[in-house]
Amino acid sequence: MSRAMSLPTLLASILVASAMMAVEARGLRRAGVSGGAPPFRNVPGVQTLSGRVIVKMKTAATLRREGRSPEEAEAIRGRAREEVLKHSVKRRESRLDMYIVDTDGAEENAFIGTLMSSQAGQSGIERIEPDYLVEPTACPNDSRFQSQWHHDEAHLQSCAAWDIHTGSPEVTVAICDTGLELTHPDLMGNLKEGYNAVDKLWEGQGGNVSAEHPHGTMCAGCAVGNGNNGLGISGVGWSLSHRPMRVTNAASGGAYLSDLTHAAMTAIDVGDKVASVSYSGVASAVVRDAGTYIKSKGGLLVWAAGNDGANLDWGSRDDDDVIVVGASTSADDRASFSAYGNSVDVVAPGASVLTTTLNGGYAYASGTSFATPLTAGLVGLIWSANPSLTPNEVEQILKQGCDDLGEVGVDATFGHGRINSLKALQMATATTPAPTTTPTPAPSTTAATTAPPSPTTAAPTTTT
Numbered sequence: 001m002s003r004a005m006s007l008p009t010l011l012a013s014i015l016v017a018s019a020m021m022a023v024e025a026r027g028l029r030r031a032g033v034s035g036g037a038p039p040f041r042n043v044p045g046v047q048t049l050s051g052r053v054i055v056k057m058k059t060a061a062t063l064r065r066e067g068r069s070p071e072e073a074e075a076i077r078g079r080a081r082e083e084v085l086k087h088s089v090k091r092r093e094s095r096l097d098m099y100i101v102d103t104d105g106a107e108e109n110a111f112i113g114t115l116m117s118s119q120a121g122q123s124g125i126e127r128i129e130p131d132y133l134v135e136p137t138a139c140p141n142d143s144r145f146q147s148q149w150h151h152d153e154a155h156l157q158s159c160a161a162w163d164i165h166t167g168s169p170e171v172t173v174a175i176c177d178t179g180l181e182l183t184h185p186d187l188m189g190n191l192k193e194g195y196n197a198v199d200k201l202w203e204g205q206g207g208n209v210s211a212e213h214p215h216g217t218m219c220a221g222c223a224v225g226n227g228n229n230g231l232g233i234s235g236v237g238w239s240l241s242h243r244p245m246r247v248t249n250a251a252s253g254g255a256y257l258s259d260l261t262h263a264a265m266t267a268i269d270v271g272d273k274v275a276s277v278s279y280s281g282v283a284s285a286v287v288r289d290a291g292t293y294i295k296s297k298g299g300l301l302v303w304a305a306g307n308d309g310a311n312l313d314w315g316s317r318d319d320d321d322v323i324v325v326g327a328s329t330s331a332d333d334r335a336s337f338s339a340y341g342n343s344v345d346v347v348a349p350g351a352s353v354l355t356t357t358l359n360g361g362y363a364y365a366s367g368t369s370f371a372t373p374l375t376a377g378l379v380g381l382i383w384s385a386n387p388s389l390t391p392n393e394v395e396q397i398l399k400q401g402c403d404d405l406g407e408v409g410v411d412a413t414f415g416h417g418r419i420n421s422l423k424a425l426q427m428a429t430a431t432t433p434a435p436t437t438t439p440t441p442a443p444s445t446t447a448a449t450t451a452p453p454s455p456t457t458a459a460p461t462t463t464t
Contacts, residue, residue, distance in 0.1 A: 039109040040130045046280045046308050049108050052131035054258055054286050055084050055099040055115070058124050080124025083115070093258065095265050096289050100131055100258045127285060134260070134281035136178065136215040136253045136369055148233055150349035150374065155330075158236065161421035164385065164429060166227065167239035171384040173223050173274045173376050174267030176260055177216030178253045179209050180244035184217060186233060186356050187242070189226040194244035197263035198255075209244045213253035214358045215369065216244065219278050221356030222370050223377035232362050233354055236377030236421060240384060243272055247279075257281050261290035268299035273383050276376035277303045278369035282324055283314060283343075291321035295391045302376040304368040305339035312341035317415055323379070323395060327351060327371040328418050332405050338368055344415045346402055348374045378419055385428040397427045 042048050057080055063073035088102035103111040112128045115121050151158035169190045180187060180194065193202060194209030201207030211217050220235075220242055227238030245263035248255040264275035275294060281287065282303045291301040305312060305326040317324065324343055327335035327350025334340060335351045350371030357363040375398070382394050389397070401424035402417030410416055 040112070043308070045135060046306065047130075047132040047134050048254070049130050050133045050256060051103050051105070051108070052090065052256065052258075053101050053103060053108060053112060053128050054131045055101055055128050056126045056286070056289070057081070057084075057097045057099070058126045059097060062126065063124075076120075076124045079120040083118055083120035084125075087115075093262060095269075095293055096261075096286070098258075098286070098289075100256075129284055129286065131256050131258045132281055132284065133254045134257055134279045136213070136279055136367075148354045150330075150353055151234070155332075155349060155418070155420075156236070156374075156378075157420060157422035158234070161381075161425045162227075162238075164422075164425045165381060167224075167237040167381050168384040169239065169241045171237075171274075171380050171387070172241040172243055172267075172272040173237065173276060173373075173380045174243045174245050174264065174272045175216060175220045175223065175373065176245040176247050176263040176267065176275055176277045177219050177279075178213035178248055178255075179211045179216045179246040180220055181211045181217045181356075181358050181360070182209070182244075184221075184356055184358075184360055185231050186225045186229070187217070187220055189229070190224070190239065190241040192241050192243040194246060195263065195266060196249075197245055197247045197259045197266065198249045207246075208249075209246045211358060212246065212248055212251060215253050215278070216246070218355045218357055218363070218365050219276065219369060219373040220244070221362075222353060223276060223373035223380070225356055233356060236374050237381040237384065240377065240380045243267060245275075255279060257284055257286055261286055264290055264301055265293055265297075268294045268297045273299050274376045274380045275299065275301050276373045277301070278367075278372045279304060280306045280308070282306060282322070282339075283310075283312060288314075288320045288322055295321040298391060300379055300391050300395060302372055302379060304372040305344050307337040307367050307369075308339060309337055310339045310341070311412075312339050312343040314343050317343055317345045317410075323375065323398070324415075325368060325372045325375045326415065327366070327368045328405070328414070332403075332418060334406075334413050335366070335368075337366075338371075340413050342412050344412075346375060346399060346415050346417065346419055347371065347405070348419045350374075375419055378421055378424055381421065382424050382428045385425050389428065394428075397424055401427050 060073045084099050090100040092099050108130050195202050196207035203209050223235050224240050224242040225233045225235035227234030245267050247259045247263050267275050294301045302323045305324050323345045326344045326347040327338040328347040329335050329351040348371035350368050351366045352364045353370040382397050399416040401420050403420050404417045405414040
C-alpha cells in the first residue's frame with residue numbers, strides 16, 4: 001500500500017513544477033509570446049502545430065550590435081548551435097540561418113519555452129516559432145466558366161494593358177503550391193523545370209512536381225495562363241514564364257511553413273523574379289525573413305492574406321518585404337472571408353475567379369489564393385515591361401497603380417487599393433518613380449559549422 005506524500009515532499013514537488021513553469025513562461029516571452037497573449041496554438045482551417053519548430057539564430061552582426069566582440073559573437077553562436085543540435089534537426093535553412101527541429105513528442109510551447117530559456121538560447125537564439133502546417137487559401141466552386149470578370153474595364157483593364165505588354169518569357173513567376181497539371185493546354189507554354197521543395201529535388205533529378213491537389217494548377221492559371229491561343233482563359237501575364245515549386249506531398253495540400261519559404265527562396269536563387277505563395281501563415285516572422293532575403297536577391301515575395309477574416313497588424317504594410325494580398329469582389333468590396341488590416345498591401349479579385357483546373361478543365365474559385373497569383377502575375381508583367389526596375393520600384397508601381405477603394409487613400413481594409421494592370425504598365429513604361437521604401441540590405445552570410453544541404457546539383461532548364 002502506498003503512503004500519502006509527506007508535506008515537505010509535496011512542497012518540494014510544487015516548487016519544482018512552479019520553477020519549470022516559470023522557465024517555460026520566460027522562454028515563451030523571449031520567443032515572442034507576451035504574458036497576456038495566448039500560446040502558439042492550432043487554428044482550424046488555417047494552421048496546425050506539427051511537432052516541428054523553426055529556430056532562428058542570432059547573426060554575428062546582431063551580437064556585435066549588442067556589444068560583443070567578433071570572438072565572443074562566434075563563441076555564443078557556437079554554443080547556441082550545440083544546444084540546438086542536441087535535438088532532432090530535420091535540416092538547416094542556411095539562407096536565413098535557421099534550423100528546422102523536431103520536438104520529439106514534446107508539446108511545442110513547452111519545447112520552445114525550455115529551449116529559449118537555456119543559457120545558450122538566451123544569448124544566441126533570436127526566436128523560435130512553430131513550423132506550422134498551413135493550408136491552401138482557396139474555396140473552389142463551379143466546374144465550368146462563362147467569363148473572367150476580373151479582366152474587364154471596371155477592374156484590371158487587362159485588354160488595354162495587354163496592348164502595352166503581354167509579358168516576356170525572360171521573366172519567371174514561381175508558383176509555390178501543390179504542383180501543376182503539366183499537360184494542361186493553357187499552362188504548357190513557357191513552362192520551366194519544376195522543383196519539389198519537400199524532397200529537395202529538381203524535376204530533372206526525379207522531383208515530382210505534378211499536381212498533388214488542384215490548388216496549384218488553379219493558381220498558375222490566374223498568374224500565367226497562356227493567352228491568345230484560342231483556348232480557355234488568360235492569365236494576367238500570359239506570355240511570362242512560370243515554374244511549379246511543389247511544396248507538399250500530401251493529398252490535402254497542407255504544407256510546412258519551412259518548405260514554403262524554402263521553395264520561394266530557391267526559385268529566386270535560380271533567377272525567377274516573383275514567388276507566389278497562396279497559403280495561410282503570412283503572419284509568421286519566417287515569412288518576412290524570406291521576403292527580405294528574396295528582395296536582397298532582386299526578387300519579390302507575394303503571399304496570401306488568408307481566408308479567416310483576420311485583422312493582420314504586425315506593422316505597417318510598407319515596412320516589410322512581403323506583398324500581402326487580400327481579396328475583393330466584382331463589386332469592389334472586400335470579400336467576406338478575406339483578411340485585412342494595416343499589414344495588407346493590396347487587394348485583387350478573389351471571388352468567383354475563373355481559372356484552370358485538373359483534367360484540362362476550368363473552374364470558378366474564390367479565395368485570397370487567387371487574388372495572390374493575379375497580383376504576382378502583374379508584378380511579373382511590370383518587371384517584364386521594364387527590366388531595369390529594382391524590387392522596390394516594382395512594388396511602388398504596383399501600389400501606386402491601384403484603384404483606391406473604401407476610404408480615400410491607404411486604409412486598413414484595402415491597403416493601397418485594388419490592383420490595376422493598365423495603370424501599372426503605364427507607369428512602368430513611363431518615368432521610373434522614386435521608391436519610398438528603404439532598400440533591403442543583404443542578410444548576413446555568416447556560416448554555421450554544420451554544412452547546409454544542397455538543394456540543387458543542376459541548373460533548371462526551360463521547356464516550351
